[in-house]
Amino acid sequence: LKVTYTPIKLKEENMYGMVIVLEDVTEQKRLDQQRKDFVANVSHELRTPLTTIKSYLEALEDGAMDEPELARRFLKVTRQEADRMTRLIQDLLQLSHLDSRKITFHKQQISLEPLLQEVADHFSFQCKERCISLTLYTHSKLPQIFADRDKLHQVLDNLVSNAVKYTPDGGSIAIVAQTDTQGMVEVGIADTGIGIPKKDLGRIFERFYRVDKARSRSLGGTGLGLAIAQEIVHHHEGEIEIDSIYKKGTLVSFTLPPVTGGKKDE
Ligand code: ADP
Numbered sequence: 255l256k257v258t259y260t261p262i263k264l265k266e267e268n269m270y271g272m273v274i275v276l277e278d279v280t281e282q283k284r285l286d287q288q289r290k291d292f293v294a295n296v297s298h299e300l301r302t303p304l305t306t307i308k309s310y311l312e313a314l315e316d317g318a319m320d321e322p323e324l325a326r327r328f329l330k331v332t333r334q335e336a337d338r339m340t341r342l343i344q345d346l347l348q349l350s351h352l353d354s355r356k357i358t359f360h361k362q363q364i365s366l367e368p369l370l371q372e373v374a375d376h377f378s379f380q381c382k383e384r385c386i387s388l389t390l391y392t393h394s395k396l397p398q399i400f401a402d403r404d405k406l407h408q409v410l411d412n413l414v415s416n417a418v419k420y421t422p423d424g425g426s427i428a429i430v431a432q433t434d435t436q437g438m439v440e441v442g443i444a445d446t447g448i449g450i451p452k453k454d455l456g457r458i459f460e461r462f463y464r465v466d467k468a469r470s471r472s473l474g475g476t477g478l479g480l481a482i483a484q485e486i487v488h489h490h491e492g493e494i495e496i497d498s499i500y501k502k503g504t505l506v507s508f509t510l511p512p513v514t515g516g517k518k519d520e
Contacts, residue, residue, distance in 0.1 A: 255279065295462040299342055299477070303335035338474060345478040349461070352485040359402040359489055363513050366399055366431055366439060367392050373410040374429060377418055384423045393432040397512035399439050405486045406510075412479040413443045413506050419473045420504070421447035434509060438492070442507035450498040458496055459484045483508070 260273040310328045318324045351357045374390045381388040410429075417427045425446040434440040450458060450465055457463045462477040464470040470477060480496075487494040487508045494508035 292461060295477075296346065299462065300339060302471070303339050303342075306335045307332045334474075338471075338476070341474070342476045342478075345476045345482060348482060349478060349485065352482070352489070359405060361400050361402050361490075363398050363400055364403050364406075366396055366441070366510075369403065369407060370410065370429055370431060370441070373407065373414055376411070377414055380418060381427070384418075386418065386421055386423065387426040388418075389426070389428050391428060391430045395433075396431055397433065397439060399510045400513050401490055401510060402486075405489070409483045409486050409508065410441070410443075412483045413508075416479060416506070417443050417445035417447065417504070419475065421445045433512070437512060438509040439512050440507055440509045442505055444503065444505045446503040449500040449502050449504055450496070451500045455496060455498060459494075480506075 256277040256279045258275045258277070260275075262271045262273060263269070264271070310332045314325060314328055318328055348357075370390055370392060374388055378388060414427070414429065421427060427443065427445045430442045430444070432440055454463075454465050458465075459480050461481045464475070464477045467477075484494050487510075490510050492508055492510045494506070496504065496506045498504040
């Protein structure tokens with residue numbers, strides 16, 4: 255609580271008084287802390303791959319270069335780390351554009367099914383290789399939605415890639431699209447993966463929040479995928495939620511308003 259006192263004196267009446275302002279700064283402090291944590295996280299996330307790149311380059315300089323097999327391996331690691339930095343910067347830029355509302359959404363009337371099929375096809379090879387069954391179920395009378403196709407593609411890509419990343423070989427993933435009780439179009443991505451402990455669920459949409467940092471990094475994650483998906487869904491006036499049973503599986507679902515007719519491109 256921030257308290258400010260302003261003494262006042264009413265000359266004519268020879269009276270004295272005081273204006274006391276009590277201001278609840280809890281929210282402001284929380285936002286301040288969030289901003290500081292974010293900067294610290296970004297610095298840390300960028301420094302980690304840089305440190306790796308530097309140490310591998312030093313090893314190459316110190317002689318690893320003369321062993322072609324070793325050199326090839328070290329170069330591969332440095333490239334992977336550079337790729338991770340690129341991904342991280344792309345994700346950060348996108349979040350910053352979403353925050354400042356600089357991104358224009360090209361919303362139009364679209365059918366969800368072909369988009370879901372496209373995303374499922376994109377991951378089908380990877381899933382087959384790891385014996386993960388990936389199935390798409392769509393309700394036959396799914397209404398059209400009013401959405402930015404590319405952005406929605408990204409939401410689906412982030413969520414399905416998480417399901418693939420965090421599901422061990424031999425598991426299964428289902429993408430389900432239906433209308434919910436309120437008439438909203440609902441897309442759910444369910445997996446039989448490693449799950450998320452209950453204590454982490456409430457913070458999982460926060461930027462850089464990860465259950466297992468090392469695991470996420472080793473799988474190429476940036477820790478921003480869910481945050482970006484949430485921003486995009488909110489820009490479509492939808493809701494996104496996650497439910498999970500630790501060591502059993504996860505369900506991420508989001509809603510989108512159906513086309514009610516008469517909407518124009520935004
Ligand atoms: P990341 O790049 O780390 O995957 P995300 O923002 O996409 O970042 O997800 C944040 C964290 O949420 C992940 O690091 C992981 O701990 C957890 N998570 C997300 N999706 C799943 C899932 N389907 N199964 C298990 N854990 C998940």
